[in-house]
Each structure stands twice: as structure tokens, then as C-alpha cells.
Amino acid sequence: MHKRNGKLSLLIAGAATGALVLSGCSGAGSTSGGSDGDHTITALMVGNPQMEDIQKLTAENFTKQTGITVKFTILPENELRDKVTQDVANQGGQYDVATVGAYEVPIWAKNGWLHELSTKSAADTAYDSADLLKPMVQSLTGDDGKMYAAPFYGESSFLMYNKDMFAAAGLTMPEKPTWAQVAEFAKKLDDKQKGVAGICLRGLPGWGELFAPLTTVVNTYGGTWFEKDWTPKVNSPEFKAATDFYVNLVKNYGEKGAAQAGFTECLNTFGQGQAAMWYDATSAAGTLEDPKASKVAGKVGYAYAPVDKTAYSGWLWTWAWAMPKTTKHEDDAWKFISWATSKDYEQVVGKNLGWSRVPSGKRTSTYSIPEYKESAKAFADVTLGSIENANPQNPGVQPRPALGVQFVGIPEFADLGTKVSQEVNAAIAGSSTVDKALTDGQKLAEDVAKNYK
């Protein structure tokens, strides 16, 4: 007994001593930063590869030059959203900068949660804000015409196809295909026996999953969630035709387990050579062209987002650096944001980590860096063309009441889109119908419209 007791108390004592020593080590860490004259800022961001890169590069390339220490926290998208909302609403002031998506920036700007950045960026000649791609700036602009976040990297959507499979079947992909052509290709290339899907499309519920590509199909088919005067149009013939087309395409020629497939699953399916085409984010190309992560590197062709009634239909998304109103380090925060979204930072990434990892899609000048052009030659032009031709103010055939290509820029849309996507997902899985999904969706949209009429 005695011996065992001794061992136990020794263990406890050891653990306590250890923790005390550690607390000594992390003593500086346990005080909440924010005293004046302290050049430390805190950054909250999502865990995407570009964010990991900046975490690696900051100490050497930013802190050394400016004396500003940046402490990073990485959280998944949903937690980040909750956290920033909570922090700003309660005046917590825990974060000086945060990555915010294109959907939230205008909404949060309207709520008065973010600092406007136009004044600072205009005053900073070296920043060259005229170089920022116009659609990106548009999508980060509040009602007052000011920019509320600086784009870190941006993307549109395009069609990726396996060149080997197309060549083997004697097919040629046009530069700007129509959805009817894509459906025809999918039919010809779908080979269930070989385990090759004609096309990979997202089926996973979520406004940012299934409804990102689907809303672009709805747009180009002439449909919309709301008309300019907030009349909901979810059960309109155009919306229905687009959804029917999408659901049938993925049911007939789509990937296995399509109802559970999102961006990540499709990236893997297409990257393993198990799909002939994939319509998704332009940011997928970087991974697809990396031989370590994909079996189809060098074999992928890129075409513009397929269309029906519109000339272009690519979506528009950006992760942007924003400054919550509660920050106490406005100047240091701007120094960081302007560095992270500058031309210089692109050079830093290219030289240190490789040119394929440059956070692209936000500046015109990126596409004239010779090294970047070389590393991204397969997809750079189509990507830039897709972004430049995306119009967040008017992405379809009719005027819209709010910003957004693949979403409606109102706070209620996340919930609305997700609920309707769950029903469309059931239609893909075969347990419900598109008609039911859109009839229910119309009712939900009518409730939302009441807030705006």
C-alpha cells in the first residue's frame, strides 16, 4: 500500500512540478495581449493551405522588418464565423485581424462590425489598390461603396476535364462549353464498369457546398433566388429546369456516393482519375497539378464554367483579411493586412515555397509574373478570365437585390440555402423529388423575403 501511495503522490507531484515549469515558460502567453506600445496582433483564420503558408512566412518576412509580432489561431469556417460574431457583438476585442469570406464581408460591414479599408489602402501608394481585380473589390464592398476587407486570394469556378479520357474517346472540349454539351460528354464518358464517372459534382448539403455550383447553373438557366423587388423565385420554371438538370446529371453520370460528395471528395475522385470531368472551384487546379497529391497532374484540361443563357457563369469567392471594429491595434493590423495582400507577399511565397502556392486570383499583376505564369500555365488564363467575367452584382439574366453570384448576400441565406440543399440532396439520393424540394424552398424563401419587402 505504502509503496503504491508513494508512486501515486510522486506522479502527482511530478505532474504539478511539470505544469508549474510549463506555466513559467508560457507565462507570457497567458496574459491577454493588448497593452499600448505592444506591437503584437492576433489573427484568426481558416485552415486553408494559403493561411498555413502565411503563418510560416510571417516571422521571417514581416515581423523582422516591422517589429510587429503576429499570433495566429486557426479554426474551421463555422467556428471562425461564430467566434468573430461573438467577439465583435460582445466587444471582446480578442482579434485584430481575421479572414472573412466574400459572403460575410458586406453583411458584417452593414452591421458595423468591420473597419473600412478604402481610406487606408488609397493612402498607401505602394499598395496599388487599382491592381486589385475589380470583381473581388466589388464583392468586398459595403453599401457605402467602401472596401471592408482586402482580398487574400480569390477564385471562380471552371470545368476541369481529363484530357486522356477525352482523347481516347475522340472528344474535344470547347473553351466555353454549354451545359448541354457537358451532359453529352458525361453520357459518353461515364463507364460504371471501369469505375469512371462521367462528371463529378457536389451533392453534399450546405449553401456553400451543393448550392455553390447549383446556383451558378440556376443563374445561367435564367433563374434566381429572388428578383430585384425580393419576389422569391425558387419554384420558377427556370430554377426547376436547372435543378432537374443538375440532379439528373449527377444521378445518371455522377460519382459514386454523390449525395455525400463535397469539394474534398470530388477533388479526390477526380484526382484519382475516377471522373472524366469536374465542375468546381478554380483553386482546385493547384492541388490537381501537384504530382504528390494527384494522379492526373499534367493531364487536366480547363474550360470556362458551362453556360446556357448567359455568356459566363463562373462563381466568385474570396477569403479576405478584415479588421474587426474592436481591434486596439488599427495601424499594426493594417500593416499586416496590406503586407499579406501585397505584390511583395506574392514574391515572398513564390521564392520561399514555390510559385504554384502564390495566393492568386486577386491582383491583375499576379498574372504577369513570369514564374507564376510558367507554374500555372495550364489554368492561369482561364482562371483570370473566369474571375474577370464574374459579376457579383448581376450574375444572371435579371437584376438582383443583393450581392453574390453563387449566394444571396443576406444573413438569412446561409440557413435558407442549407435547408433547400438538404431537400435537393434527398432528391439526389433518390428519397425525395426536386419538385418537393423547390416547393418547400419557395415557402422558406417567402418567409425570408418578408424581412425585406
Next chain:
Amino acid sequence: MTTLATPAVKSSTALKPAARRRMGSAIWGVVAWVAGIIFVFPVIWMVLTSFKQEQDAASNPPTWVFTPTFDQYAQVFDRNIMPFLLNSLMASVFSTLLVVILATPAAYALSLRPVAKWTDALFFFISTKMMPAVAALLPVYLLVKNLGMLDNVWTMVLLYTSMNLPLAVWMMRSFLLEVPREVLEAGEVDGAGLVTSIRKIILPIVSPGLAATALICFIFAWNEFFLAVNLTATNAGTAPIFLVGFISSEGLFLARLCAAATLVSLPVLIAGWVAQNKLVRGLSMGAVK
């Protein structure tokens, strides 16, 4: 022949119950192993996945044969896991110590030397666990904010202590009830005071229970996510916060997440392994039977 045959038959009937017993225990053995493997499988799969490349980790059907790699572990360390582990260790160790120090006397006063209305007190303790943490979050957040204690490890120590205290009091109470009164009385007759009784009689008997309680509190504190994600930021983030940072909507992350999860599970595994002997006895003696 018949005389020979009879004992043979007899001996075979005599063997039957033993054989049946052996069969029975073999079946139970198989069931135990199957159940054990089912429970451990997700953990094994996590460890296996952590040695894969992202591409193999995400493949469908799952890859069984692959070349093991430490790439994912390198990436986890690249993201600087240490501050998070240290924060978790501090929050868990200190809160567990505080819980044990506070819960044992409280349990003593509710079992061996019951205070007046001890049932009410006991119910009061457990009633604090009946409200979900999310219901108390806003007041807690505002209080912590006004005290200037947001993003501070000591806030987490305090919260985890209060989170685990009721459970520990109940557990320790049931362990203390196992101390035979006769032994205590015999000690008193021999002139043992309170301190001696505690040191020489009570502690040796309840030490497995104490270990079990401490380990459970440690695990709960170590795994806690909800309060940590809401009340910490860049300085006091704990290991679970570090883990979820690997979930990304762009690109593959499963193998890295598994590597990080394996690393984060190690301290708990080690703690459990160290306390193993006591734990088995502790868990089979008290409240958590």
C-alpha cells in the same frame, strides 16, 4: 469389451461439463476480443491513417497497403503544436489537482462524517451538472471578459475545476463509503486522530478511487472543447482547438488531422497506462461500476 466400453463412456460423460466450460470460456474470450477490437478499431484506424499520404487517406475504398510516412507528423509540428499541448497540460493538471483537493474533504463530509442535510448538499452538487454548458456561456463569457480574463489559461483551470468538481464529489463519496466503519472505529479506539485516520486508514483504502477520479477529471479537462473554443484565442488555446484547425474546406486534411489527433491522445493514454492498476480496482469498486 463391455467392461472396457463402460468406463470409456463414463469418462466421456465426465469430461463433458469441463469441455463445455472450456468451450464456454473460449466463446466468451472470442466475444471479449471482438468487442475489444470493435472499440479499439477507430483508434487503430486513426493511428494507421496518420502514417498515410493525404491521397491514400482519402481514397475510397480505403487503402490497407501503403508506404508509411512521417510527413503528416512533420506538418503537425510545423504548425507549432507545443503551446497548445502546454496549455492543455496546465489546464488539466491544475484543475485536476484542485478538484481532488476540494472534492475529497467535501466527500468526507457527505459520507463518513455526514453534515446536516447532506442529501440536499449532494443534490445541490449534481444539480449544477444538469444545465447544459451552453446555457451558462453568455454570462460566463461576459464575466470573464469584464474581469479581463479572456484567453487566459487560469480561466480554463478555474472553469474545468468547477466543471469536474460535482462529479468528483459524487465519485469520491461512493469510494469513501466503501471504507468499513469498523476499521475506522478500531483506529479511533487505538487513539488515532482525524489526521492519522485519514493518512493511515482512509487514504490507503480509497487511493484506487482517488486515481480513478483524478484520471476521469484529467480526461474531461483534456478533451474539453466548447468552453475552450469560446473563451480562448491565440494565447490560451488548448489541444482540441489545435486539432480542429486542420479541418479545411479546401484540400485534403484527413491524414494530418489523424496525426495531430494521435499526438494529442498520447498524454491521456500515458496517464491511463500509469494509473492502470489502480484504475481497474477503482472503477470496479465505486460509483462508476
